[in-house]
Amino acid sequence: QISAALKEGQVTATELCQRCLSLVRSTKFLNAYITVAEETALQQAEESEKRYRRGQPLGVLDGIPVAVKDNFSTAGIETTCASNMLKGYISPYNATVVQKLLDQGAVLLGKTNLDEFAMGSGSTDGIFGPVRNPWSYSRQYKEKSVPKSDPEHEESSWVIAGGSSGGSAAAVSSFTCFAALGSDTGGSTRNPAAHCGVVGLKPTYGLISRHGLIPLVNSMDVPGILTRCVDDAAVVLGSLAGHDPKDSTTIQDTFQPFELPSLADVSKLSIGIPKEYHAPGLSGDVLAAWSRAADLFKNAGAKVVEVSLPHTRYSIVCYHVLCTAEVASNMARFDGLEYGHRSDMNKSTESMYAATRREGFNDVVRGRILSGNYFLLKQNYENYFVKAQKVRRLIANDFVKVFGSGVDVLLTPTTLSDAVPYVEFIKEDNRTRSTQDDILTQAANMAGLPAVSVPAALSGRGLPIGLQFIGRSFQEKQLLTVAKWFEKQVKFPMIQLEEVKRHEHGVLQHQKSASFS
Amino acid sequence: LAPWVPVVGLEIHAQISSNSKLFSGSQVQFAAPPNSLVSFFDASLPGTLPVLNRRCVEAAVMTGLALNCSINKKSLFDRKHYFYADLPAGYQITQQRVPIAVNGSLSYSLCIDNKMSQMVTKTVRIKQIQLEQDSGKSLHDDARSQTLVDLNRAGVGLMEVVMEPDMCCGEEAAAAVRELQLILQTLGSSQAIMAEGQLRVDANVSVHRPGEPYGVRTEVKNINSIRFLAKAVDYEIQRQIEELENGGTVLNETRAFDSKLGCTVPMRDKEGKQDYRFMPEPNLPPLILYDAKSLPANVNHEQVVNIDWIHERLPDLPSMKRAKLVELYGILPEHSFALVNEDGLTEFFENVVEQTQMKPKKVIGWILSDLLSHLKQHSLTVKESPVSSSLLADLLNLLEKGEISSSAAKQVFEELWKGEGKTPLEIVKEKQLELMQDQEELEQICQAVIDERKEE
Numbered sequence: 001q002i003s004a005a006l007k008e009g010q011v012t013a014t015e016l017c018q019r020c021l022s023l024v025r026s027t028k029f030l031n032a033y034i035t036v037a038e039e040t041a042l043q044q045a046e047e048s049e050k051r052y053r054r055g056q057p058l059g060v061l062d063g064i065p066v067a068v069k070d071n072f073s074t075a076g077i078e079t080t081c082a083s084n085m086l087k088g089y090i091s092p093y094n095a096t097v098v099q100k101l102l103d104q105g106a107v108l109l110g111k112t113n114l115d116e117f118a119m120g121s122g123s124t125d126g127i128f129g130p131v132r133n134p135w136s137y138s139r140q141y142k143e144k145s146v147p148k149s150d151p152e153h154e155e156s157s158w159v160i161a162g163g164s165s166g167g168s169a170a171a172v173s174s175f176t177c178f179a180a181l182g183s184d185t186g187g188s189t190r191n192p193a194a195h196c197g198v199v200g201l202k203p204t205y206g207l208i209s210r211h212g213l214i215p216l217v218n219s220m221d222v223p224g225i226l227t228r229c230v231d232d233a234a235v236v237l238g239s240l241a242g243h244d245p246k247d248s249t250t251i252q253d254t255f256q257p258f259e260l261p262s263l264a265d266v267s268k269l270s271i272g273i274p275k276e277y278h279a280p281g282l283s284g285d286v287l288a289a290w291s292r293a294a295d296l297f298k299n300a301g302a303k304v305v306e307v308s309l310p311h312t313r314y315s316i317v318c319y320h321v322l323c324t325a326e327v328a329s330n331m332a333r334f335d336g337l338e339y340g341h342r343s344d345m346n347k348s349t350e351s352m353y354a355a356t357r358r359e360g361f362n363d364v365v366r367g368r369i370l371s372g373n374y375f376l377l378k379q380n381y382e383n384y385f386v387k388a389q390k391v392r393r394l395i396a397n398d399f400v401k402v403f404g405s406g407v408d409v410l411l412t413p414t415t416l417s418d419a420v421p422y423v424e425f426i427k428e429d430n431r432t433r434s435t436q437d438d439i440l441t442q443a444a445n446m447a448g449l450p451a452v453s454v455p456a457a458l459s460g461r462g463l464p465i466g467l468q469f470i471g472r473s474f475q476e477k478q479l480l481t482v483a484k485w486f487e488k489q490v491k492f493p494m495i496q497l498e499e500v501k502r503h504e505h506g507v508l509q510h511q512k513s514a515s516f517s
Numbered sequence: 518l519a520p521w522v523p524v525v526g527l528e529i530h531a532q533i534s535s536n537s538k539l540f541s542g543s544q545v546q547f548a549a550p551p552n553s554l555v556s557f558f559d560a561s562l563p564g565t566l567p568v569l570n571r572r573c574v575e576a577a578v579m580t581g582l583a584l585n586c587s588i589n590k591k592s593l594f595d596r597k598h599y600f601y602a603d604l605p606a607g608y609q610i611t612q613q614r615v616p617i618a619v620n621g622s623l624s625y626s627l628c629i630d631n632k633m634s635q636m637v638t639k640t641v642r643i644k645q646i647q648l649e650q651d652s653g654k655s656l657h658d659d660a661r662s663q664t665l666v667d668l669n670r671a672g673v674g675l676m677e678v679v680m681e682p683d684m685c686c687g688e689e690a691a692a693a694v695r696e697l698q699l700i701l702q703t704l705g706s707s708q709a710i711m712a713e714g715q716l717r718v719d720a721n722v723s724v725h726r727p728g729e730p731y732g733v734r735t736e737v738k739n740i741n742s743i744r745f746l747a748k749a750v751d752y753e754i755q756r757q758i759e760e761l762e763n764g765g766t767v768l769n770e771t772r773a774f775d776s777k778l779g780c781t782v783p784m785r786d787k788e789g790k791q792d793y794r795f796m797p798e799p800n801l802p803p804l805i806l807y808d809a810k811s812l813p814a815n816v817n818h819e820q821v822v823n824i825d826w827i828h829e830r831l832p833d834l835p836s837m838k839r840a841k842l843v844e845l846y847g848i849l850p851e852h853s854f855a856l857v858n859e860d861g862l863t864e865f866f867e868n869v870v871e872q873t874q875m876k877p878k879k880v881i882g883w884i885l886s887d888l889l890s891h892l893k894q895h896s897l898t899v900k901e902s903p904v905s906s907s908l909l910a911d912l913l914n915l916l917e918k919g920e921i922s923s924s925a926a927k928q929v930f931e932e933l934w935k936g937e938g939k940t941p942l943e944i945v946k947e948k949q950l951e952l953m954q955d956q957e958e959l960e961q962i963c964q965a966v967i968d969e970r971k972e973e
Contacts, residue, residue, distance in 0.1 A: 071563075073562075073563070073564045081563075086563070091563075091564070092557065092561065092562070093557055093562075095564060162797070189610075210564075210566065211564065211565070211566050212564040212565075213564055214563040214564045215563075216562070217799075218799035218800050219799040245568065246566060246568060247566050248566065248567065248568055248569065248800060248801055248802060249799075249800060249801075249802065252820075325796060326796075326799065328794070329596055329598060329608060329794075331607075332598055332600070332606065332607025332608055333561040333563065333605060333606045333607050334563075335600065335605075335607065337602060337605065337666065338560045338561060338562070339562065339603055347599075349602050349664060350600070353600055373794060376598075376791050376794035376795070376796055377792050377794060378793075378794075378795075381794075381795070384795070451878075514869055
């Protein structure tokens, strides 16, 4: 819709950009952005405006403000990964996905906040502080959970945005941009999407280039897409997917961008409900939303069956070994020699390395490096790494079997509960939290499958609950078609943010109408 | 007590001759300004990914085929981790689990007792050939206690050729490496110039009593010429024997060869016992190679390496060249060995043969005894020879026609060597070295001498 508005001249790209930048400023307390690239964004908006005036926009994304998680390399704009190790690091090149967005005329507003090096499920463990879930300040949440006008309580009741792409999710959720890039290794795009009430898409591994995405786990990472509706996710996917010669793990097949049909008839669909996803700790609200969704499909004529993914319970332990091993390897390059933080310690190369890495990395990163190196030791390799690889194969095969038996799409919860208050969240350490929170999203990364979280309902506390659809490899079109149908049925409420209300404008109506396609 | 049995194995790193590096597009060039050939990937900038260089794969396949290896149609890449200033990523990408080629052999020749006339052929098994990245270079500036790092070499493609411990002494090791060098240069897969670091050899040396298991081995590094390789190996064998005979033990250590002192010394402990924490390289899918049978129907030729295609186009290897020379020219095997062994000498020889009526069997004598010995004496390469093939051919023609004697010819050769631009004919005339052909004149001179005698 916003794209149409730009085309028809109802709003100019520059106006749009300025509105968004202004919203970024007024929602600064959310801490969603690490860097706001105001000057370059306005320049890009001006260029876009010129193109619209000539009647030659580059495409649907031309002039659309977007944000990018701060673990994607952006030329000329700082890329920190929310770590001291890369504070001040300005990459000389753009990640392929960033370049693609810019080539389509998108306006890059800035880099969003995350857990340091994408390690975490709350976006709370970065050097720039935690991201606040915009829904903390929504009327819906305040009515249900916060005692009337108690500012102190309000301050301590704000909830987490989820992670590790919390900044991107919060940015989209609070209307500061129309789409954002996140990354997804164990659920890092879907988790915050669910908590922030937005759509979070994890594409099939190998569909979108990882060149320029600073890696967490090379064999599981994918760039993630966060938008306010499913159609928008499909549009962004269309502009990003395809083979990249710079990334040898992208598939060679040509990718055909698609428009999502509006499904009228779901009777030919088979929806699988994996029983193992009824995990311990699943909240009543989430369980209810999941049930209602299953009924929704059943009542519309779809075949809804219970299925089994028996190796689900091993996925967290398996992930733990493989993730930490890759982290230990991927972080070995951070030694302060060529770029990034370098310690003043200069007694010897070794001591400089050690000091640099101690100063540059937080506890979480250092912990994973140590674990990972342990698993990679010659005497441990067979028992840990190789075994985990075998278990990974079993987990992936679970999905192959289920999809092979006629199921089209799986329906599961995305998170165990709605977003918890920050003060609650930090009572447990990062590793514990990750272990708990990744359980529903992790397996899709193991198997490389596409998965999307769609806002389904509000919890008893007035916070978003998301449900997840998992699809067959490279069948994003089918996956998103089903997701779109569900989204339409559910009619998830729009967030009612006081801050946004104060800026009420004709233009803003466009923004709040949730889509740009 | 039975004599000691020395055992020598070699790990040879050959820089692949290619325009760009193994996993990135930066250029490969010797002696460029420091850090001028470094791509984002070489500098290990976060987010960069490796992309395999096709030419490097072809070079490794060529080399594997030339060394009679089985080429693995599926090989894998791994990360080998250690921290060092010249390794920006903190790991090297190599092939530890499944290398590109395995189980080959290399035949090489040795002279027995230094007599050229008695050559014997030996074989060394090739365990494997693997593709891997070269590291950068670090220079230690002790005066200012700093280390200078040049990443130009970081990421250049290497073929590591592992030779089984089938050799027994410095001479064998040197001969084997020399033959490998010739093969690589013939294939063009590596220029293999040791002085430029394009061929680096590490020797694994141990000794044991016959019938007993292999002894503890040491690794000798830092050998930068074939001559030094022989010296280093022989020294190390001796050192180990002496150590053991004096009741000591051999430590499993890494030693460097000190060329000035002619001995091996323990290396400053770079790593101790390293655990390289090998891990599969997740950014590179398995390397799949095809042959005529397995080649799928509709593939993009740019994306495929066909082993059979490469095999069909292999040039004549040195051993084949030698055999052909013997067959074609009727020279002895040890002669063809010497010809092939010296860069450009075969060509020179063939040029002379072409331009002269003298039989190749005679020409070879001049090439090896006169030309080659002069070149060696003055440390010149064939390319730098002051005597060209045409000049030598002219000289040999004079000799062949009987216009000069062989001793005169030697004199002319010396003059030619001075490189003053005179032709053989000019020198002969100048020095009046012509043989007299006129029968009558000769009779007159003889008669005159006899007459002189009579008078006495």
